[in-house]
Amino acid sequence: MSFSIEVRNELARILDDGKCCSTAELTALLRMGGTLLIIGSGVPGLSFSTENAAVARKALTLIRQEFSVAAEVVVTRARRLQKRNTYKIRIIPSPAVAELLTSLGILAGGGWAGDDSALLRKPCCRRAYLRGAFLGGGSVNKPEGDYHLELVTANETFAKTLYKLLRAQHLPAGITERKHDSVVYLKDGDAISAFLGLVGAYQAVMKFENVRVVKDMRNQVNRLVNCETANLQKTVNAAGRQLDAIRLIDQTVGIDNLPNALRETAKLRLEFPEATLQELVDVSRGKLGKSGINHRLRKLEEIAIEIKAGDNSET
Numbered sequence: 001m002s003f004s005i006e007v008r009n010e011l012a013r014i015l016d017d018g019k020c021c022s023t024a025e026l027t028a029l030l031r032m033g034g035t036l037l038i039i040g041s042g043v044p045g046l047s048f049s050t051e052n053a054a055v056a057r058k059a060l061t062l063i064r065q066e067f068s069v070a071a072e073v074v075v076t077r078a079r080r081l082q083k084r085n086t087y088k089i090r091i092i093p094s095p096a097v098a099e100l101l102t103s104l105g106i107l108a109g110g111g112w113a114g115d116d117s118a119l120l121r122k123p124c125c126r127r128a129y130l131r132g133a134f135l136g137g138g139s140v141n142k143p144e145g146d147y148h149l150e151l152v153t154a155n156e157t158f159a160k161t162l163y164k165l166l167r168a169q170h171l172p173a174g175i176t177e178r179k180h181d182s183v184v185y186l187k188d189g190d191a192i193s194a195f196l197g198l199v200g201a202y203q204a205v206m207k208f209e210n211v212r213v214v215k216d217m218r219n220q221v222n223r224l225v226n227c228e229t230a231n232l233q234k235t236v237n238a239a240g241r242q243l244d245a246i247r248l249i250d251q252t253v254g255i256d257n258l259p260n261a262l263r264e265t266a267k268l269r270l271e272f273p274e275a276t277l278q279e280l281v282d283v284s285r286g287k288l289g290k291s292g293i294n295h296r297l298r299k300l301e302e303i304a305i306e307i308k309a310g311d312n313s314e315t
């Protein structure tokens, strides 16, 4: 079972909210997965589709709780094995539906209305609204993979409302377009965990956090290894530069014509081309400290740079 389905199943089981929250949740759910059906005389009905049985059950429960209207469920069986069933809930068009949709704020002037701010005054309702949005069109990657949670809707105004709600909860949400849809997303592990907690998916939070602890530890180890590798690379690069400098000096001035101190260090580097500074200190039997050797190696590089500059000015 995918992590998204686990989260949806958990959220679909939450049914103990107050009336204010049920309204908010149902509105978001319908906005996500609902289609307004307007029949000839302008009487609206509503159709809501989902692939998740638990979500269908919850939508039906909320609809029956909120509307005294006739609703039916049609299950479309998947023809192929890998496809899922689709559950379609139909609220049969009637004047009572118009009245109730208008009072929910979903319907205005014969179409979807944009503004749900009246439903979102209380924190409990804001949480329920986000839960409805996830149930209707949300998905989240399993915590083992890249952190990603998204809410997808064809309704741009609704997407902006969700985006603002998440931002108001201090969650670093982003918003983008994908084909004909607006996508509101979270990419941050902390934010996704906070979102799941906010909408009441506590089991999912536990699972998410458990995986995250292990994953973070592994990342930390990887970072340390990478850091070591980078340091090693730096040593190799520096040694390479020094060797180039010393060879250039040898070909032009000649190492033996260098002052004693520099000659010694140049020979030491040639003898141990891959040694770190500390290793050079060790093989020189402590005659020189790290900073002393470092200073001389730099000096050799400077001489090489001067030789190169001299070459260029002559040509």
Ligand SMILES: [Zn+2]
Binding pocket: 018, 019, 020, 021, 022, 122, 123, 124, 125, 126, 128
């Ligand atoms: Zn509420």
